[in-house]
Amino acid sequence: MTRRHHSLVLGCLGAGAVLMTSTGALASGFATARFGGEHGHPTTDNPTAIYYNPAGIAEDTPGFEKKFWRVKIFADANLALRWASWSHQTSQFDVPEPEGAQGANSGTGELFNAVTAPMAGATFQVENFAFGAAFFVPFGGQSVYDKNEQFTDNPNFAGPVDGVQRWHSIEGIIRSMYISVAAAYDILDRVSIGASLNIVKSDVDTIRARTANGTNSIDLPAEGRSWIDVGGWHASFGVGVIGEVAPEKVWIGASYQARPGLGQMELSGTLNNNFPDPAVADTKTVQNVKLIQELPDVFRMGVRARPVEKVELRVFGDVTTWGVFDSQCVIPESAEECLVDDNYAALPDAGANAPLLNIVRNWGTAFGVRAGGSYWVIPEVELFLGAGYDSNAIPDETLEVALTDFHDVSVAGGLRLAFGEIFAAALSYTHLFYVPRDTTGQSELPTYEPPSRTPDSGGEYTQTIGVINANVQVSF
Amino acid sequence: MRIARPLTFMLLAGSAVLLAACPDTGASFDDFAARYEEINPGTSSSSGVSACEVPIADDAEVTGDWLFTLSARLDPKQAFVLNASITAELQMDGTMLVDMTLVPLSADDQMTPVACPAITFEDLLVNADGTFAWLLAEDTAGLTLCGAANPISGGDILPGLAISGTICGGATAGFVCGPVTGKVTTPIPNFDLTGSTYTIQKISGAPPAPVINCDKVPAEYM
Numbered sequence: 086m087t088r089r090h091h092s093l094v095l096g097c098l099g100a101g102a103v104l105m106t107s108t109g110a111l112a113s114g115f116a117t118a119r120f121g122g123e124h125g126h127p128t129t130d131n132p133t134a135i136y137y138n139p140a141g142i143a144e145d146t147p148g149f150e151k152k153f154w155r156v157k158i159f160a161d162a163n164l165a166l167r168w169a170s171w172s173h174q175t176s177q178f179d180v181p182e183p184e185g186a187q188g189a190n191s192g193t194g195e196l197f198n199a200v201t202a203p204m205a206g207a208t209f210q211v212e213n214f215a216f217g218a219a220f221f222v223p224f225g226g227q228s229v230y231d232k233n234e235q236f237t238d239n240p241n242f243a244g245p246v247d248g249v250q251r252w253h254s255i256e257g258i259i260r261s262m263y264i265s266v267a268a269a270y271d272i273l274d275r276v277s278i279g280a281s282l283n284i285v286k287s288d289v290d291t292i293r294a295r296t297a298n299g300t301n302s303i304d305l306p307a308e309g310r311s312w313i314d315v316g317g318w319h320a321s322f323g324v325g326v327i328g329e330v331a332p333e334k335v336w337i338g339a340s341y342q343a344r345p346g347l348g349q350m351e352l353s354g355t356l357n358n359n360f361p362d363p364a365v366a367d368t369k370t371v372q373n374v375k376l377i378q379e380l381p382d383v384f385r386m387g388v389r390a391r392p393v394e395k396v397e398l399r400v401f402g403d404v405t406t407w408g409v410f411d412s413q414c415v416i417p418e419s420a421e422e423c424l425v426d427d428n429y430a431a432l433p434d435a436g437a438n439a440p441l442l443n444i445v446r447n448w449g450t451a452f453g454v455r456a457g458g459s460y461w462v463i464p465e466v467e468l469f470l471g472a473g474y475d476s477n478a479i480p481d482e483t484l485e486v487a488l489t490d491f492h493d494v495s496v497a498g499g500l501r502l503a504f505g506e507i508f509a510a511a512l513s514y515t516h517l518f519y520v521p522r523d524t525t526g527q528s529e530l531p532t533y534e535p536p537s538r539t540p541d542s543g544g545e546y547t548q549t550i551g552v553i554n555a556n557v558q559v560s561f
Numbered sequence: 562m563r564i565a566r567p568l569t570f571m572l573l574a575g576s577a578v579l580l581a582a583c584p585d586t587g588a589s590f591d592d593f594a595a596r597y598e599e600i601n602p603g604t605s606s607s608s609g610v611s612a613c614e615v616p617i618a619d620d621a622e623v624t625g626d627w628l629f630t631l632s633a634r635l636d637p638k639q640a641f642v643l644n645a646s647i648t649a650e651l652q653m654d655g656t657m658l659v660d661m662t663l664v665p666l667s668a669d670d671q672m673t674p675v676a677c678p679a680i681t682f683e684d685l686l687v688n689a690d691g692t693f694a695w696l697l698a699e700d701t702a703g704l705t706l707c708g709a710a711n712p713i714s715g716g717d718i719l720p721g722l723a724i725s726g727t728i729c730g731g732a733t734a735g736f737v738c739g740p741v742t743g744k745v746t747t748p749i750p751n752f753d754l755t756g757s758t759y760t761i762q763k764i765s766g767a768p769p770a771p772v773i774n775c776d777k778v779p780a781e782y783m
Contacts, residue, residue, distance in 0.1 A: 228584070257586055291586060306635060306638075310590055359590065359597075367753075434708075437719065534715060
């Protein structure tokens with residue numbers, strides 16, 4: 086078995102623990118928390134509450150018999166199908182394509198990816214106390230772009246076959262996986278409070294085309310590759326409250342999830358570069374590096390109401406502080422911070438600790454709102470619908486193929502079957518419609534000084550995603 | 562049985578769809594290197610240094626200020642530029658000993674000295690036929706080119722550095738060029754400079770524009 090085959094198998098197993106492309110967010114930025122489907126929200130009482138609002142694990146499920154203790158086990162899986170494209174026309178910042186390489190840096194890059202993501206959790210209620218644990222992936226994704234068949238087996242140029250978008254993304258994964266424990270207390274059956282502690286494993290593993298001066302030169306200097314593979318463990322926490330303002334009729338919830346690491350995250354690993362030259366037999370280098378980044382806090386709020394026994398209505402939303410995601414900076418292992426000035430050039434006195442690569446993000450705070458409802462045809466059969474909107478976190482100036490975001494609206498519909506209080510299963514489909522973006526002439530990335538300069542990312546961005554969600558819950 | 566075949570096909574198709582989305586960054590990195598190697602089978606450069614047709618007759622031809630341009634293969638046209646203050650002394654056997662002090666010039670204008678330590682070399686040997694091969698810094702103890710003079714990344718560079726060429730009189734007087742070898746230790750450990758070039762141009766009056774190689778290709782800056 087070749088290395089590629091090995092890696093493919095392992096990569097796919099790994100991908101099973103991840104959701105989506107980095108750019109295929111189901112919410113703003115690259116937030117992907119949609120586990121639980123329409124039943125994952127800040128007033129829910131199933132184990133997805135461990136993330137959305139830990140107070141929810143102490144809530145009783147309407148219609149369930151009052152018991153001294155109760156266990157809920159929840160397993161969830163999403164299958165996401167994503168189509169995306171980026172079309173770029175030659176700009177003033179592009180290095181002219183050499184003879185025979187026309188179409189190497191201009192045209193359309195496309196992908197169609199299908200990715201699965203699991204979530205699992207369990208809660209244990211003892212009278213008014215509740216405890217729980219869960220695994221989920223609220224941030225992240227992966228992408229693999231199609232090849233540019235025009236350059237397959239090209240006799241002169243090794244790089245362009247990886248697509249016109251290769252200067253920003255060829256393939257890769259970015260993700261933060263959570264293992265979380267939570268506790269909650271239900272005060273007089275009217276107000277629940279809860280808190281969670283998260284252990285977060287974050288990884289960035291991506292490859293892009295690159296030259297040392299940050300341009301999209303194909304031949305002089307020769308196009309190369311940079312592959313970063315870093316990871317790290319961090320902690321975070323969540324807190325929440327749910328008020329049952331009308332007994333078994335209306336619930337209001339609010340929660341807060343702190344950013345992983347509670348601030349700046351440091352991911353350690355390797356940076357592999359290959360800046361080729363025909364005069365040198367082996368131009369590959371590898372060095373130990375750290376990636377510095379910051380992920381957002383998430384504030385959530387929601388209302389759930391059961392005006393009549395057969396109907397439930399839900400409205401909820403989130404605010405995600407993507408404004409803290411201002412850069413992804415790769416620094417030498419010996420460095421402690423990203424030493425760049427206001428124009429993102431390395432500080433003059435940075436010396437050997439100067440950043441090796443700094444991808445400017447400058448994202449902004451984003452929000453999402455969602456409304457939906459359920460109708461019980463009979464107590465065992467629930468039909469549910471939902472619709473929502475997510476705002477865009479990424480300005481035109483720094484939008485690039487590796488991490489994209491759009492204004493989007495989504496609609497969902499599904500069915501949940503219950504077999505008494507013990508077993509329930511749900512299946513739903515959500516389609517996300519993304520408003521296309523045209524940032525031609527807007528990209529600031531090529532105007533920055535090295536090491537922050539990257540090729541012009543202006544162009545037309547399109548995307549659409551379909552998500553099939555399935556989950557089961559066992560309660561006893 | 563009739564339904565088994567379509568079901569099998571659907572399962573295989575579904576699996577293929579899932580596999581298609583699996584990133585394999587390491588393989589992608591290696592695939593690129595393999596494609597490049599196939600297009601450009603590995604070669605090694607030679608210095609190609611040959612003796613002068615017209616050797617230096619007077620060390621005064623060499624003594625003075627020169628413009629030293631170092632073109633790294635990472636980004637050949639954005640070359641480092643340094644002022645080289647040279648003192649040469651012809652020896653009785655026709656060889657020449659050279660003292661050279663390099664002062665890095667700003668990456669912004671290639672003219673202004675930057676606040677970095679000067680780099681000094683003494684007793685560099687030029688053979689009687691004008692050829693030389695100078696090991697300016699061992700790979701393990703590279704000299705420091707400070708970030709302010711680095712037009713590529715703006716960070717400090719610690720290269721091991723060796724240059725070779727000829728210092729001649731006659732038609733080529735005042736211009737020296739050739740290949741650079743050595744390995745960088747910072748910021749890219751073990752980065753091989755082979756394939757890089759340098760030039761040294763005598764300054765007589767206004768400084769010349771930096772050129773990156775023996776073909777006198779002009780340096781270009783963003």
